[in-house]
Amino acid sequence: MRAVGIVGVGHTKFGRFTGSFLDMAASAAKEALDDAGVRPVTGHGIDQVFLASMGAGQVNKISGAASALVDTLNLRPAMAETVENGPASGASAVKLGYMAIASGLCDTVLVVGAEQMRVISGWEATDFVATMSHPEAEYPYGLTLPAFAGMFTRLYMDKYGVTEKDLAIVGVKNHENAMHNPVAHIKLVPNLYAITEDEDANVINPYVAEPLRVYHTCPVSDGAAALVLTALDSGREFNHKPVRIAGVGQATDTHVVAERREPTELFAVKESARRAYEMAGIGPEDIDVAELHDAFQILEIAESEEVGFFPKGTGHLAAREGKTRVDGEKPINTSGGLKAKGHPVGATGVSQVVEIVRQLRGEAGGRQVKGAKTGLTVNFGGFGNNVVSIVLTTRERG
Amino acid sequence: MYAYKCDACGELHHPKHFVCRKCGGTDFTETPLEGEATVLTWTKVYNLPEGYMKPYLCFVIARFDNGLTVSGQINSEQPVTGQRVKAVVGVVKEGVGRDFYGFIFEPAQSVA
Amino acid sequence: MATIDKMEQQLRPAETAMAPYPAKYITLASGEKMVVKQVARENCGIVLETVKPLMTVERDFYDIVASRIYSEVLGHMRYRVKDEYVLLGTVDGEIAGVVNGRLVDDKVGMSYHTMTIKQGLRIGAQLFAAKMEYHFDILGQDEVWIVAESPNGFKRWMIEYELVSRPETWHELGGVPTYVLTRELWEKHKAGKCTGRRPVPEELLAKAENPRLPGKYAQIPGFTR
Incomplete structure (x- = not known):
């Protein structure tokens, strides 16, 4: 297979986007094309556009959105597809971009992830996201992603002694990181004491889905992120030295959460990371920085174990000890994560890759991990039923 | 509400699956759950x-x-x-x- | 006080003596302390200035809410509303939110509006709870009539407090269907919704007594006064 690298990144400010869905997707795409040094219209050389979105059709009423985007950017006659794989749509689109180039079908591909969820109310957004659960055994019950996360958190607490404060520690760390990320949604650092131990804590930080509280869960955000992928042997010159996609792994698990044999395990996270490591020829010890899918803070803890950073049942202890901070031994979610950077679902997987590229290029400013050479992203779909992991590196091919 | 029992090996499923997770069987009988x-x-x-x-x-x-x-x-x-x-x-x-x-x-x- | 002529006396409502709302403070998620305090009638000018910029913001019905608060508070200042009160939430002296309401009679209260200026810290929910605390726990009322003008309000008050629908009662705010918070529902939900401590330390209180206009509005990007 041909080696594939990333030569351009773009990212809108996450939060509320007041323009249209297409404006948002095109803004991120334009920034990535500019970053790479690709000029639209004449000789742009973009063979294919993948647009990841979970709700373009359902929420924004735009079907086949990639066709609209490719024309908005005047990248015709590039091939175009919209990619929908729940909240893992973003990383799925990166994977498809990788496959398109590695197979030899394309030389240069634009990958965009975009989601505009704040045009609907919070409870409509909750309902929209819940449509990825099982249509008979889960969704009609009113079960939502926070409900599954709450039940998962309780099992984790019972089995491993994770506390509400541990979840808050992870959240506060991510909020602190987001203060150094200009594109982050939330620019406010919660006070750990205020949200955990203060007399007012139960009311100002209420339960969303017991034992999960407001400050243990991510916000609803709009946003878009984009990447330019190219074949390393294409001979084309770009503005940036490529960051190589060294490994791509994906795995599925039971669609129905209750059917899992071991309810505290996230099999698809473990398996997708294993495949990505194997393809890259590395192990978890080689990862310098990681973006993990912390839609709920328990997921950052559990994923940090499943990808092999810490032994099972000790992720919360590592967080307590500061090991996952920017200056720790395994920095996680330097971007602010889904918790503070925001979680426009279909854009998240692309956004995670943008952050790792910035880290590996040394462009991460106040949140830069010194000397980072290899990074990992984990993009989590459903409640862990479809997970995509990607390894990125600036090291030479082994 | 039903469980779906694999006719070949007896494995129970809920919700309905078309292929048994245990033996690969494809015939099921509905049993009240x-x-x-x-x-x-x-x-x-x-x-x-x-x-x-x-x-x-x-x-x-x-x-x-x-x-x-x-x-x-x-x-x-x-x-x-x-x-x-x-x-x-x-x-x-x-x-x-x-x-x-x-x-x-x-x-x-x-x-x- | 200026002397009031006979005509003006005819125009003013007869007012009921209301126990004042005792100031309290709440620790917000940011660690900042919000003081919730009643504003005296003569000091309500700053409330008008606070809501004024939002009177043209159409999104989430801010225009309706801001315009109505403006007229309610103006009416209060100029003696054209009976038994009204205004509570302000301030953080480090800066206005973070405002709520108001009035008495229908000694047993029934009427909630007017809740306006959050500083977003993302659940300030609106806290101020709404403080308003209900005033009606039930300070004034000893039996029920409060409430309406929602936005879907957010409906979710927050009608669903979260399980308010009782009483469509046969037309609320003063345009006659839309009334929902009622009964004492029983208040007692059920109070612990999870209402918090704060008294007395307010002197230093905090001093800042709250001289509130400042908000420097920015999340609803108006790039706002300058």
Whole structure:
């Protein structure tokens, strides 16, 4: 297979986007094309556009959105597809971009992830996201992603002694990181004491889905992120030295959460990371920085174990000890994560890759991990039923 | 509500699958899924999605005595892990022209 | 006080003596302390200035809410509303939110509006709870009539407090269907919704007594006064 690298990144400010869905997707795409040094219209050389979105059709009423985007950017006659794989749509689109180039079908591909969820109310957004659960055994019950996360958190607490404060520690760390990320949604650092131990804590930080509280869960955000992928042997010159996609792994698990044999395990996270490591020829010890899918803070803890950073049942202890901070031994979610950077679902997987590229290029400013050479992203779909992991590196091919 | 029993090996499934997870069999017989179960985990959800005009609702993942594990609502203000519950089938969501039925668990002692 | 002529006396409502709302403070998620304090009638000018910029913001019905608060508070200042009160939430002296309401009679209260200026810290929910605390726990009322003008309000008050629908009672705010918070529901939900401590330390209180206009509005990007 041909080696594939990333030569351009773009990212809108996450939060509320007041323009249209297409404006948002095109803004991120334009920034990535500019970053790479690709000029639209004449000789742009973009063979294919993948647009990841979970709700373009359902929420924004735009079907086949990639066709609209490719024309908005005047990248015709590039091939175009919209990619929908729940909240893992973003990383799925990166994977498809990788496959398109590695197979030899394309030389240069634009990958965009975009989601505009704040045009609907919070409870409509909750309902929209819940449509990825099982249509008979889960969704009609009113079960939502926070409900599954709450039940998962309780099992984790019972089995491993994770506390509400541990979840808050992870959240506060991510909020602190987001203060150094200009594109982050939330620019406010919660006070750990205020949200955990203060007399007012139960009311100002209420339960969303017991034992999960407001400050243990991510916000609803709009946003878009984009990447330019190219074949390393294409001979084309770009503005940036490529960051190589060294490994791509994906795995599925039971669609129905209750059917899992071991309810505290996230099999698809473990398996997708294993495949990505194997393809890259590395192990978890080689990862310098990681973006993990912390839609709920328990997921950052559990994923940090499943990808092999810490032994099972000790992720919360590592967080307590500061090991996952920017200056720790395994920095996680330097971007602010889904918790503070925001979680426009279909854009998240692309956004995670943008952050790792910035880290590996040394462009991460106040949140830069010194000397980072290899990074990992984990993009989590459903409640862990479809997970995509990607390894990125600036090291030479082994 | 039914469990789907593999005709070849007897493995129970819920919801319906087209291929048995254990033996690959493709023929199933519907068997009523009812009786007592044990709560494995639970949550009380306060931000319900569109369509639920309630401040909160409790959910459980519970294991039937036959080993099958399902999600459901529970009629209890404060479920407890390990609690014995009884499955009742009821309307879990009111739809326009079509209601959705599913498991609503009750604490076992209150269903004499 | 200026002398009031006979005509003006005819125009003013007869007012009921109301126990004042005792100031309290709440620790917000940011660690900042919000003081919730009643504003005296003569000091309500700053409330008008606070809501004024939002009177043209259409999104989430801010225009309706801001315009109505403006007229209610103006009416209060100029003696054209009976038994009204205004509570302000301030953080480090800066206005973070405002709520108001009035008495229908000694047993029934009427909630007017809740306006959050500083977003993302659940300030609106806290101020709404403080308003209900005033009606039930300070003034000893039996019920409060409430309406929602936005879907957010409906979710927050009608669903979260399980308010009782009483459509036969037309609320003063345009006659839309009334919902009622009864004492029983208040007692049920109070612990999870209402918090704060008294007395307010002197230093905090001093800042709250001289509130400042908000420097920015999340609803108006790039706002300058």
